[in-house]
Amino acid sequence: MDVFMQLWSEFGFPMTVTLYLLYRIEKKLDTVNSSIQRLNIPLQKRHVS
Template identity: 70%
Template sequence: MEEIISFISQVGFPIVVTLYLLYRIESKLAAVVQSIQELPNRMNARS
């Protein structure tokens, strides 16, 4: 816990929050990209 507080004091709270949100969103973005890439195949399968 002290490491996190030290990191926050060194780089600033907004940067830490941004890094945390990017880390959390990364897996969701990968799923969205995969869905978009599969979309043409799914649309062709319905036709």
């Protein structure tokens, strides 16, 4: 139990911050991905015509 508490006290805060930032970045990457997919549709129609 002491080992776990020592590990948590050393790495708990950085792990929490990392997980929070990864969660926020994931949302933004989903938005960027959907925007790129929406841009690709008009380009495909334009290229085919």
